[in-house]
Amino acid sequence: MLTTAPRLGPALARLLLVVAALLGTLLATAGPASAHAALTGSDPQDGAVIATAPKEVNLTFSEQVAMSDDSLRVLDPAGKRVDTGEIRDLCSNSTVRYGVALLPGLPDGTYTVAWQTVSADSHPISGAFTFSVGAPSKTAVSLPDTAVGGGLVGALYGIARYLAYAGFVVLVGGGAFVLACWPGGAAVRPVQKLVVRGWLTLTAATLALLLLRHPYTRTGRLADVFDLGGLRAVLETKTGAALSSRLLLLGAAALFVAVLFGAYARRREEADHRDLTFGLALGGTVVAAGVAGTWALAEHASTGLQPGIAMPVDILHLLAVAVWLGGLATLLVALHRAPAALGRAAVERYSTLAFGAVVVLAATGIYQSWRQVGTWSALTGTRYGQLLLVKAGLVAVLLGIGWISRRWVRRLGEPAPAGDGTGAAAGSDAEATGEEPTDVVEADEAAEAAEVDAERAEQLARQRAAVATARRKKERDADPERSGLRRSVLTEASVAVVLLAVTTVLTSTEPARTEEEAGPARTAAGAPAVPNRPVDVRLPFDTGGANGKGTVQLTLDPGRTGANALHIYVVRPDGSALDVPEVKVAFTLTAKGIGPLPVVPDRIQTGHWSASGVQLPMPGEWLMRVTVRTSDIDQTTIEKNVKIG
Known part of the structure; x- marks a missing residue:
């Protein structure tokens, strides 16, 4: 007999497709990670034109950064490196500043700072x-x-981050569900597989993050995951230490899992049971907090405002998420694979545990939101704030679905005893403990006795799978309360998958408070030092003599510090060109005591004068004086303040 896996209903299939699409969209649009630190200033400034070559180039950041000898490079117009390669730490008080010296005797031209x-x-x-x-x-x-942080390496790093969070949630939440809500679940094979897979996923993702760290932060080349020198450099960083510590803690977590599904599952004496439960709960909490701490010590919580408070709060936040969502995943597996073994009391205990986790989640989340957002405008006007609103909305949806699930819990009855003679219970117990049903064992013995050929053995295996599948389906359909709860929990788990994706993207996004505080300075540092547009000025004049009235039209292009082209047009009141003997211009930056800087333009044609290479060394409020002479004795000087930069 040929069998196929049971098909999902249309509504459930559509739900899973939507969840997959949302998850894919979130991961695909995450892009390169925006960071907590931002460049807030440079000397020389971006786009500046200076008269002589500087002795060094300095960069100022909003937060502490890790600099190496290759972190700052200055390249000449031909692409040749012209810095000494020795980064100088110029940090003082709250100013984060680094500099690199330049080689002497640099020629004129445009230099690139990378x-x-x-x-x-x-x-x-x-x-x-x-x-x-x-x-x-x-x-x-x-x-x-x-x-940096983008491309294929960035995408793989983002996926590994998501899998690390997912593995942590399943490992911690599954263990907490068994210890606090359903001790009998320690002997249920599907629950064992779920928690073990959580451990394997977290371990594999952590190893992947460790190997990808060097190409993710430095080279961007996937082949560099095998660079031992890069791996050694990563291990010397704060993130490398956190990832290696996580691997060590996962060794302790493996021991916890082995005891939970070994000695704890086979417990017999009540006194031994209490002692073992206490030991596992204490040890598991310490290990789980330690693993959560590897995120808190290396990411947003470790920098910025109140890190001493933020890191413990972040650990509590992660543990609350794991207990809530990991327990939800374990409950879903139990409802699908061993529903008859799961009693109402276990579900109610989880409901109480989840409520406490949500309270902790809300309290720590409010503090984190205040710390990372700061203002209402940042909540809606930054990417971090918008993602935080999406996360809050998903949590609200989960709470609403949880309220529906709670109504199904009240209708649950207790599972039938294993020995009451019902095929459903007996079959479920056999499946949960890994023992095969009697009819299947007899079929196998008959097959061995008759020494049937391979085709017959394969047919019997398909029949065995069909019997087990039909038994599970019959068992689920016979309990409408558990079926309703199972559908509700499945919906919760689907939303939780998206919630975890949003959280992953959120942890790699620049906090809103930092983005708002660094915004003005970053704009000043990242944009040209002056507006990249011509400065146009119209100045009427009257020298008092014949043909002494008119207008001077001046255009300073590109209207920025450094070299500019100056065009002057002198016109009559009717707009026609006026031929004058002389026009002179001078620029003065009064605030800095610079000037006057005289400019003597050349006559191009009637009414048109021009000068090239007009040097304005600094941005500011410049006083422009224009002298127009219309005859040997008639002239006037007119002034106008213009903003450069």
């Missing part, structure tokens, strides 16, 4: 800007198309 580092919360950041000495020039420097 920087790449890792912020204190483990996320890579990079960028580039240019400045010019003397005058801008063409440059042959080509920068990578993919930002």
Whole structure:
């Protein structure tokens, strides 16, 4: 007899498709990780044109960063490195500043500053800007198309982060569900498989993160996962220490799982049961808190505002998420694979445990939101705030579905005893403990006795699978209360999958408070030092003589610090060109005591004067004085303040 797996109903299939689509969208649009630190200033500034080559280049960041000798590079127009390669730590008080010395005797031209580092919360950041000495020039420097932390390596790193969270949730939540809600579940094979797979997933994801860390933060090349030198460098960082510590703690977690599904599952004496439960609960809590601490010590909680409070709060937050969602996953497996063995008392205990976890989750989440967002405007005006709103909405949906599940729990009856003679209970118990049903054993013995050929043995195996599948389906359909609870819990678990994806993206996104605080400074550092648009000025004049009235129209292009082109048009009141003997211009930056800087333009044609290479060394409020002479004795000087930068 040929059998197939039971088909999902149309509504359930559509639900799972929507969940998969949402999960894929979240992971696909996550992009390169935005980081906690941001470049807030540079000297020289981006786009600046300076008269002489500087002795060094300095960068200022909003938060502490990890710098190496290759983190800051200065390249000449031909792409040749012109810095000494020795990063100097110029940090003082709350200012995070690093510099690199330049080689002497640099010629005029446009220089490119490329920087790449890792912020204190483990996320890579990079960028580039240019400045010019003397005058801008063409440059042959080509920068990578993919930002650090992006590309294939970034996508794989993001997937590994998600799997690490998922494995942690299942491992911790499954163990807590068995210890606190359903001690009998320690002997149920599907529950054992779920928790063990959680441990395997977390371990494999942690190893992947450790191997991917070097290409993720430095090179962007997937082949560098096998670079032992890069791995050694990663182990010396805060993130590398956290990941290696997590692996050590997972060794202790393996011992916890072995005892839980070994000695604890085979317990006989009540006194031994109490002592073992206490020992497992205490040890499991310590290990789970330690694993959660590896995230808190290396990511957002370890930097910024109140890290001493934020890290313990973050650990509690992660544990509450694991107890709630991991217990939900375990309950779902039990309802699908061993429903008759799961009693109402176990479900009610989980309901109480989940309520406590949600209370802790809400309290710690409110603190984290205040710490990372800060203002109402940041909640809606930043990517972090918007993701936080999505997460809060999903939690609200989960609570609503949980309220529906609670109504099904009240209708549950206790499972039938294993020895009452009903086939459903007996079959479920046999399946839960891994023992085969009597009819299947007899069929196997008959097959062995008759020494049937391989085809007959395969047919018997298919029949055995069909019998087991039919038994499970009959058992589930015979209990409408458990079927209703199972559908409700499945919906909760589907939403939880998306919630976990949002949380993963959220932990790799720049906090809203930092984005708002660093925004103005970052704009000043990342944009040209002056507006990249011409400055147009119209100044009426009257020298008092014949043909002495008119208007001077001046255009300063590109209207920024450094070299500019100056065009002057002198027109009559009717708009026609006015031929004058002389026009002179001078610029003064009164606030800095610079100037006057005289400009003597050349006559191009009637009414048109021009000057190239007009140097304005600094941004600010410049006083522009224009002198117009219309005859040998008639002239006037007019003034206008213009903003440069």
